[in-house]
Structure formats: C-alpha cells, structure tokens
Amino acid sequence: MNILTVTPNPSLDRTYEVPGLRRGAVLRATGERVDPGGKGVNVSRAVAAAGHRTLAVLPLGGAPGALVAELLAAEGIEVAVVPVAGRTRSNIAVVEPDGSLTKINAPGPELGPREGELLLATVREHSARADWIACCGSLPPGLGPPWYADLVARARAAGARVALDTSGPCLVAALRERPDVVKPNAEELARAVGRPLATIGDAVQAAQDIRESGAGAVLASLGVDGQLLVTASGTYFACAAVDAVRSTVGAGDASLAGFLTAGGEGPRALAAAVAHGAAAVRLPGSVMPAPADLVPASVTVTEAVPVDRPLRAPAS
Structure with missing residues (x-):
C-alpha cells in the first residue's frame, strides 16, 4: 500500500501535559513533545508506523x-517540499490527566496563487504511484474552498482514489468532484448538512445526505460513541473499549490511516480504523500507533446500527 498525503496547512506541534x-x-508541564503536525502529516506518520509506504506533500517555510x-x-x-515564502505555523496543545485537550492553532502563512x-x-507529479491520496486539514490564508475541489478533481483525473478529511465550505465545495471517501467527525457532519445531530440515527441520515451530494462513502467519527461507515453497499457501526485516554491529538488521523491501509472499504477497514483511533488516544501527544499498540479484539463491528442511541456529545 502506498499512500500520498496532502496537508495544505502543516504545523509544528508542541504538546504539554499539565x-x-x-x-x-x-x-508546570509534566510532559512535553514536539511533533510534525497537520492532519495529513499525521496520516503519513500513522501509515509509516504501520509499515506502509507514504509520501507527504507539504508547503513548508522558515525554520x-x-x-x-x-x-x-x-x-x-x-x-515532497513545496517551498513557500511564509513561515510554517506552530500550534500548541495542552493535555490534562483525564484526556481533556485544549488547542491553540495558528492560522498559518498566506499562500499566493503561484x-x-x-x-x-x-x-x-507524484499521484501515479499512489494507491490513495489523502487530502487533509484546513486551508491556509490565500487558498479558498475551490482549491480543494480542484485538488480532488485533479487527483481523480490521475486515476487515484481520494480520501478527504476537511470541513465546512471546503468539504461542501469538494463533494461535487466525488471523492471516494470523506471523513467528518460528528460536528463537521452536522455543519455539512445544516442541522443538529442528537442520535446515531441522525448521524446515519446526515452521512447518507453527504453521499447523495457526491461522496462515494462516509467514514464518520462520533468520538466516544464509535464510528460509522456509510457506503453504497451498506451501513456499518463500530466501537472499541478504551480503558484510559491520554491524548486525543491526531486520533482521527490515525483512524483514517488505519482505514486506508486496510483497503479503504468495507467492515474490515472500519475495524482497522477504530483499532487505530483507540490505540492513538492511549498514547502521549500526537504519537501514532504501531501494530504492537493495536488491540483488535476490543473492536466490535455490526450492521445492526443502534439508530436510537443518543450521542453523548450531540453535534450542532
């Protein structure tokens, strides 16, 4: 498996445990880490940790x-470095013992048209050898939502399968170019369809609406409530038991990496996504899980979606 990732707004991430x-x-921090950051960067790190090939395409500038x-x-x-005039942003994450996360994300350097x-x-240039292209994260100043739509269109024209993990107007704009998989969380899912989500059934309907807008499949993270995979062939629900949460930084990115390295479709890939996400929250900072960190036996996958179950953190 060879996965190319695109992170338009990468970062240098400093994580402090307090x-x-x-x-x-x-x-007074009890722990400190400095990691390369950005959603696509984390996907590449998780893919590499799983023993697969990956290439990270990044606009980088300054120290x-x-x-x-x-x-x-x-x-x-x-x-694959794309040199830019501005300095790459630095982000700060503060993690408390119960796993509560406070983040300060900088806007990033402005990118010009060139x-x-x-x-x-x-x-x-690099898409021909990729099994998947994962397009992830926010856009820096200077790039508008049509940029993401253009990226998805070009990637698909090159014959690559495209996974998209972004939100808001960027997600809506890119749907018309029919990405193979989109990966919203519950809040992003609610924002995309313009209504609150109170139950898992609400999330299923929202994911189906996004499919009708152009996505081939929707891999939706519902946080502590599990994950959904909604496809043309069926809907699947998965969850995992997690005894202790150390940091949620990058857990969604690890989940996407698990999904793609397991083939990017069907219940087997969903199980891998949940196993990777559950392993990531047990690790400090944005450390990505290796195979030894996974506990596949803790994951349950079913087609019997609990549609009436309330979301513990309703999305609006």
Whole structure:
C-alpha cells in the first residue's frame, strides 16, 4: 500500500501535559513533545508506523518548516517540499490527566496563487504511484474552498482514489468532484448538512445526505460513541473499549490511516480504523500507533446500527 498525503496547512506541534488547566496561572508541564503536525502529516506518520509506504506533500517555510521536514525524515517518511515564502505555523496543545485537550492553532502563512498552483502540480507529479491520496486539514490564508475541489478533481483525473478529511465550505465545495471517501467527525457532519445531530440515527441520515451530494462513502467519527461507515453497499457501526485516554491529538488521523491501509472499504477497514483511533488516544501527544499498540479484539463491528442511541456529545 502506498499512500500520498496532502496537508495544505502543516504545523509544528508542541504538546504539554499539565496536572490541570487554570486560567491566569503559571502551569508546570509534566510532559512535553514536539511533533510534525497537520492532519495529513499525521496520516503519513500513522501509515509509516504501520509499515506502509507514504509520501507527504507539504508547503513548508522558515525554520519551523525545516524542522517539520527534519522530524518526518527521522520517522522514515518521504517529503515532497513545496517551498513557500511564509513561515510554517506552530500550534500548541495542552493535555490534562483525564484526556481533556485544549488547542491553540495558528492560522498559518498566506499562500499566493503561484504557491497554490505549485502545490497542486506537485500532487499531480507524484499521484501515479499512489494507491490513495489523502487530502487533509484546513486551508491556509490565500487558498479558498475551490482549491480543494480542484485538488480532488485533479487527483481523480490521475486515476487515484481520494480520501478527504476537511470541513465546512471546503468539504461542501469538494463533494461535487466525488471523492471516494470523506471523513467528518460528528460536528463537521452536522455543519455539512445544516442541522443538529442528537442520535446515531441522525448521524446515519446526515452521512447518507453527504453521499447523495457526491461522496462515494462516509467514514464518520462520533468520538466516544464509535464510528460509522456509510457506503453504497451498506451501513456499518463500530466501537472499541478504551480503558484510559491520554491524548486525543491526531486520533482521527490515525483512524483514517488505519482505514486506508486496510483497503479503504468495507467492515474490515472500519475495524482497522477504530483499532487505530483507540490505540492513538492511549498514547502521549500526537504519537501514532504501531501494530504492537493495536488491540483488535476490543473492536466490535455490526450492521445492526443502534439508530436510537443518543450521542453523548450531540453535534450542532
């Protein structure tokens, strides 16, 4: 399996573990990590940790960008760098002992038309050897939602299967180009269909609406309530028992990596997605799980979707 990832707005992520978060206080960290960040970057890290080939296409600039490339190379990940004039952003995550996560995400450098076009051209250059192209995350200033639609259109024209993990207007714009898989969380799912989701059945209907708008399949993360896979051939629900949550940073990205490396379709891939996500939340910062971290026996997959079950964190 060879997976190319595209992260239009990568970051250098600093994660601090603290005993408790108190506004206005001086906090002493009990743990600290510096990782290359961005949703697509995390997908590549998880794919590499699983022993598969991956290439990360990244617009990078300044000292933070150089450090992102250096950290990825240390993990054995090939990087196709698109040089940009601005400095790659730095993000901060603060994690409490119960797993509560507070994030501060910077906007990122502004990309001009030439840099946006170069990023698209670089994806096209490397797409022929990819089994999947995972297009992930927010857009930096300077790139509008049509950029994502153009990316999906070009990737599909090159014959690649496309997985899309973005939200809001970017997701809506890209649906018309028919990505093979989209991966919203519950909040993003609700925003895409313009209505609140109170039950798992509501989430199923929202995913079906997104399929009707152009997505081949919808892999929807419902947080502690599990994951849904809605396809043309059926709807599946999966969940996993997690004894302790250490950090949720990058768990959704690990889940997408598990889904794609398991073939990107059907209940087997859904089980792999849930196993990877459950393993990720047990690890510090945005550490991506290796095969030894997975507990496949903890995952349950069923076609008997509990449609009446309330979502523990209703999305609106």
